[in-house]
Amino acid sequence: MLRLIHTADWQLGKPYGRFASDVRAALGEARFDAIDAIGKAAVEHGAAHVLVAGDVFDTEGPEDRVIVQAVSRMQRYACTWWLLPGNHDFARNSGLWDRVCAKGAANIRVVTEPVPCELDPGHWLLPAPLTHRHNLDDPTAVFDTMETPGATLRIGLAHGSIRDFSSRGEAQNQIAPDRAQRSHLDYLALGDWHGALRVDARTWYSGTPETDRFQRDEPGFALLVTLEPGVEPVVSPIRTGRFQWLMRDWTIPDADGFAAACDRLLGPIEPSATLLQLSLAGIVSLSDRIAILGKLDNDLRHRLRHLAVAADDLVGRPSEQDLADLRVEGMIGTAAAKLMTIIEAGGSDAVTAKRALERLFVEYQRGQDAA
């Protein structure tokens, strides 16, 4: 029996340049923390080997700090770390992996050559490292011809997309879907797909241990894999991720409906470890829209780690009452009427006019409150 941890797509050093600096720091740090989570899981579950199926680093040229952080954290744990170059951190002469090896960590094995290695006696690892950012051929094709004398278990380690399931257009580094069967693999540990995914009983994507983009709601996982010759592998996900990246599309009837949706969202989550990408749609009164945006800016944004709102589809149409209120205000009413004219005419000016009307309304309301 062989017990190991299957993980991938650490993407260490990912910049997160679009985020505020504090969020950026937290997200970057969380990726390193994931190594600790994996190391602890390995120790806890008695896994002597951790297979990392590519994209350990986000780029082929990371800062030295990133390498040192990664290596020093892996060194803390007794297991052996098998690092496979992926498309982000492909292997090449004098490149990234030479720098990693130069750190001289005894428990880190970088597999830059497609040459089988023995994990334990009879347990062979068949690696398919990537040597280019884009590999047009199936990198696992070499598994067919790899000699593994006296093998009781053959474990493939590769990075790329399975040829026929890529719905998101990842067409590079395509791997045959029946590779495990074709190359008589007991288990094929894959990387590249950022969510944990079972392709078949012997072919798995572990996903990233720490989610790095708005794509799916789940946090990051690593896979604990138990292998025995002739038996289907037992694969169980272990949560390693800290942050949840949530995407929500809400259609809002009014301010109250929005408040209720917020409450439903906040109920089950840990807000400080949540990043939310929120798209709002619907038609509400101008005053409701202002109230909604006010709640987002003044409340929800501060609760969550990060909030990105797309509210363009939440149309704040001034109600009859809104317009009537403005109309009695003489010049302001005149201005509002002018803006409405532009909005109704449509075109690119209409978008600006819509914002201008909203702003006018906000300022008018604020004045009313103060008055």
Add this chain to the structure above:
Amino acid sequence: MSLKIRRVALTNFRKFRDPFVLDGLTDGLNVIIEPNETGKSTLLEAMRAAFFIRHNTANRLARSYAPHGEAVAPQIEIDFEARGEDWHVSKRFLKSASVEVRGPNGRAQGEDAEAQLQALLGARRDTSQAGDAAAHGALGLLWVGQAQALDVTPPGEIVRDSVRATLEAEVGTIMGGAAYQRVRPRIDSQFADYWTNTGRPSGRQSAARTEQEALERVATEAAARLAALEQGFADLEAARARLKLLDRDLADTTDAERRKALVGQIDVARSAAQLRDTRRAEQGRLADQVKGLQDLTVRLAEARKAVSDTAAALASARDKRSGLEEELAGTRERAGTARDRLAMARDTRRAAHAALDAATRLVAARTRQAEIARARQRHAELLPLEAELTAARALGATVIAASVIKALEDRERAVDKARAAVEAGATRVEFAGDVSGVEIDGIPATPGDRTLSRETRIRLGGAEVIIRPPAGLQSAETTLANARDDLAATLADHGVASVADARARNEAARDAVANGRTIEARIVAVTPAVPSLGIAAGASAVKSFVAGLSERADAEAGQEEPDLAALTVAAADTDSALARAEGTDETAAAQLRELEARNAPLMVQAAGAERDAVNAVAQLAALEAKPEVARLEEALSAARQHEAEALVRLQDAERAANAHDVAAIERQIGVLDKRADVARTQRIDLEKAIAGLEARIEAEGGKGLADRAAVAREEADAAAANLARVTQEADTLKLLRDTLENARAETSRTFVGPVARRARRYIERLLPGADPNFGDDLGLTSIARGGPGENCGDLSKGTQEQLAVLTRLAFADMLLEQGMPVSLILDDPLVYSDDTRLDLMTEILTDAATRMQVILLTCRDRAFRHLGNRITLTGAP
């Protein structure tokens, strides 16, 4: 409804220290005409104080109400009618400040009273230090202080709002001023965050753009650096691939094998070449042999011909010489004889001439001796002559000058004269007898006469005769003595004893001079020049010649005189004999030379011919001695055959050598070697390049360029997104602000219309056809008279003032329509107006007074005295 002032009472208010009451004001036009400084303006100020200035304020304005330098409480009371009801206000400032308002609703005091006043008059609380007309509502505009009338002042906010309310019905809308005033500044301040006043991007917009540009630059730079690094990787890969290729090429043995084959070929080629060279040498040698034999044949023939030719030449030369030999011997003999004769003639001639010369010399010596003897003789004559000449000259030199002789004669005559004088006076004494014993002055006397010229003592025995000549004689005697002395001195000077002596001497001297000249002539005669002896004419030459002679005896004296003539003839004979001998000799010598000249070339020719003949014979002998001469023909034909055979062999060898070209093979080997060499060099270069690239990648690779580039790119994108947001925000604000501004302008235009309409009613009377334009603030901005508008500020002062009054009237009308309590008070108005305008204006004001109370305060009696209700402040009628 008009506000009507009924009565005004002042105490302690500025110049009104004593209580003062103004009453008798009517509802219409009231004119208060008073000179300057009577307190008209103070009256207006007091009414403003009562209505608008808070009783309990102690501001600058309130303090100014107290009479100058007095700490008293200014007090005002006003009775007035407003909204058809009677009111009374009483205000006291500074000390025990108080206010009381009595009206239809009873009395009010303090703040309550102030509030009632404000509400009644449409004013608001004036918090300014010096009074703010805008806070005073309609009356702030309509109560016009001195000189204020000049400004075409826009109405204050209160008036504008009131007027708007008035106009509401007409234009059917409202300004919404309050809400606008709240919103607009906020929008403006937000706008200012993004734009300059002139609508250029600034503030946040610029900052966002700057940041975006900076980050974009950073991202581009990072990308460029990363690209450079990636290029390094690519270059490295390419270099490694090429190195692999090279190594394979170097390992390839094809070239080496080919080279080996070529080396084998080159050996074959080399031996063929060697054979060819040998053949070539052999053929050459045989050809040389043939040539040598041919040469020998030719030389033999030549030698034989030379022998015969030289022998002939020698015979001919010898023949030519044999005739000439005899002739030459005869000529030589003749020449020898002639030469002997010539030598003899020369000897003879030399002897004859020697004899002649000796004789000549002897004759000459004798001649000379004779001459010398004559010179001596003349010298002997010369000496006594010279002595004589010297004596004669000395005597000649003693001659005394004629003047001296004359002087001597004069002096002698003077002595004679003086003597005569003395003798005339002198005492003559004659001694006769025995005179012995007689002494004259101690001296024994002698007989004879005596002339006594001075006291003389004559002793006669014991007696003594003293004779004393007369006294005159004394001086005569002195004169004589002097004259004698003079004469004697002169004589002595010239060395003569007497004058006669002097004359005699002069005679002798003259003779001596003549004698001297004779002697000189004789000396010249005895001293002629003697050229043969080298003696010049003159005495000294002779003397020096003689002095130089030695006293030798004349040796030749005894010899016999030679025969010169005979000797001369003999010498001439020898001369002609010599000449003849010389002629003979010259002829003989010339003949000999001519013969010898003819003989010499023949001798050379003969000698040369002889030598040539000997040489030719010797050469021929040498050639004939050679062994091959014996069978020369056969040897030559054999040699020619050998040569032909060798040529055939050479051609064979050359064909063989050409088939294997060593140079071509060596070139091929060189190409192969070069190729291997280049490959090795390239390999070294590649390794060097690879090392360099590796070093560069190692240096740059550790810097995390890819990470940095990714970060920079994302930051730049974020900045771009931010810029888009900011730009959107800015555009939104710009649109909003512009829209608000347009709304305001539009609304203002809506309101300005009615104001302008009312004002035009009045202004048309003043300026027919003129069209007033009002600004958004309802201030009159310009007047259009048929053409483009004129700014109010550009109009004449009079017109400006009139317009100011008229626009105020227009506002007053509107306010009146609204039921506001208004009245018009003008302090010193229309000061710039001409008579026509003034009449027109007073007409308009009179008309206005039918609708509201009008109070004119003026100092111009003539202009206004005919108007309305006249009131005095001073009590005068």
